[in-house]
Amino acid sequence: MPGFGTLLPRPVSVEPRPGECLLAPGREPEVSFSPELPAEGYRLEITPDGVWITAADAAGAHHAGQTLRQLKGPDAFRAADIHSGPWRLPCGVVTDRPRFGWRGCLLDVARHFRTKAEVLRFTDLLAAHKLNVLHLHLTDDQGWRFDVPRFPRLTEVGAWRRESMVGRHDGPERDGRPHGGCYRADDLREIVAYAGARGITVVPEIDVPGHSRAAIAAYPELGGGRRVDVWTSWGVCEDVLDPSKSTLDFYRAVLDEVLDVFPGPVIGIGGDEVPGATPEHGRFVARLAEHVRSRGRRPFAWDEVLDGPALPPGTVIGAWRDEQAGRRAVAAGHDVVLCPEDRVYLDHRQSDHPDEPIPVGYVRTLADVYGWEPPAGPGVLGVQAQVWTEHLDSVRRVDYAAFPRLAAFAEVAWSTGPRDHAGFLSRLRDHHLPRLDALGVEYRPLGGPLPWQTRPGVPGRPR
Known part of the structure; x- marks a missing residue:
């Protein structure tokens, strides 16, 4: 028993x-x-x-x-x-009772689209781990997933790319396979309602002014008129929005649609990784943040925005570059969600073994995730794991990257210390992995990947 x-x-x-x-x-x-x-x-x-x-x-x-x-x-x-x-x-x-009020997980559905049914399944998995925020990264250089009837080309053009980079080696190899998909408004309303019944708030993100090439491919004037295709590479794209009044008006209209579909208190507007950023790009983000605030919601932006103009009160900062960014955000009067890349990016490789599929980023083992002790205190809303999907092109790959490390993260987010790694590992191995088996989760075995979980010959970019 x-x-x-x-x-x-x-x-x-x-x-x-x-x-x-x-x-x-x-x-x-x-x-x-x-x-x-x-x-x-x-x-x-x-x-x-x-x-x-x-x-x-x-x-x-x-x-x-x-x-x-x-x-x-x-x-x-x-x-x-x-x-x-x-x-x-x-x-x-x-x-x-929970340790943190924000216990989130970002699911990137822009780089590789996940169907509505797959998002609902992922929501169930978050709920089973007592996580309470699903952050949906809906737009990026490689795809636009949110249907905006006023601007149909965002999904007619921006929702699919002709092929995808194979692995991450910054070379010419592509898979030659078109990829795409988008969500209609009622699909997203269904996801929101489904999550809400499980104690989960959905935070949508429309990323600007970088990570915007899919939108620029659909409407070239957003990028100053240069015609481009939806990006087929990974990494940081050089194409960014033209921070003009017409572009600002366009994105205000987009955010109005987002606000109508997503009733939650927080709306993501990005602000990260903007090559050649100018002060006007910073003002562009600040104005969109003010637009969200004027509608009675709280904008969520990545920590690069701290380097630009002051943001409106109530802005939530996602501190992803390091924990120092979180301290800067609190010092500037903002609330912060801690999601540091070197701790909780679950697309990063899980070992340095050569069989680890598409090895990118830092080695972050199950023990590393379990051992993270995020700083608490005034202004810290909570913590969030990140599942970026450049190299996760199927539900099976998402399962492998996320679990069982997301189980370790759930304990960090919910339970106070002291940490007992041996006790956690015993609970995980003897009791929780059988639960994941019953749920049909194809997690990474504790001993390493199974043969069909490897990706022989597909290069990565380890750090």
Whole structure:
């Protein structure tokens, strides 16, 4: 019978009690709400007579349900019930609350498009790990994924590219295979509603003024009139937006569509990696941030914007270059989400073994992710892992890159220290990986990639 020592992320406190509960199939726990509990917190009590949940809010009730699901065992994570007889649960009380209010994961659907069904599946995986923000990177040089009826060429032209770079070697090799896709407004509304029912807020991102070649391919005037194709390479593209009034008006109209589809409090506007950036590019981002703020929302921008003009109050900074950027953001009066590249970029290689597929970035092992101790304090909203998809061209590749490291990240985001790597590894190996198996997640095995998870001959760019 699974015990409280199987739980992941680790709860704040557990009080085991004698006996066990035989919970009949289909019998739901009794749920009540208490304003005395902290946001997203819950109390789960299991007795021989049944299961009771007291939660701060709907999100807390959902998290309690995930804890109960873990205690039932891996079969509780299957899409259909194959369990026979009552669920055998240990008696006791779990009292729990999250360490950070923002526990996010970015999914890049611009470089490689993920279908609506695949995004819904990824949302379920976030919810199973008590993560509560899905950051959708919707636009980039290699594709525009958000349908804007007023500007149809954004998806007619910008949503697909004729081929893709093979690996990352900055050479001429391409796969010769067209790639594309986009989301209609109702698809995205469905994703938002689906996520919301699982305690997850969706943060959309329209990246400007760099990472914009797909938009420029659709409407050349956005880039000063030069005609280009949707980019087929990876890396940082030299094509950036012309920060003119007409371009600003265009993106204000785009953001109005985004604001209509996504009701959440935070809207991403990018601001990162702008080759040849001028002060006017900085003012362009600041004006779009003010537009988002004027609509009652909070803009989210990457930490490069700290080098430009002052941003409106309430702007959230994604500190990706290093933790020092987070300190700068707080000192400037902004809230910050910590997502440093050298810690939580899950597209980075997981070992230095030659079988590691398309090895890019730093070596960031499961132990490295689990051992990260993000600084807390005033202005720090929370933390976010990043799943960039230049080299993740299928759901199987996303699974491999994200898991089980995202499970380690979930514990960092939810649970306070001290860290016990051996204990975490035991919970992961003996209990949590079977749950991922039941969910159909093709994670990276602890011993290294399986033969079909390798990419022989496809070059990377390790650091």
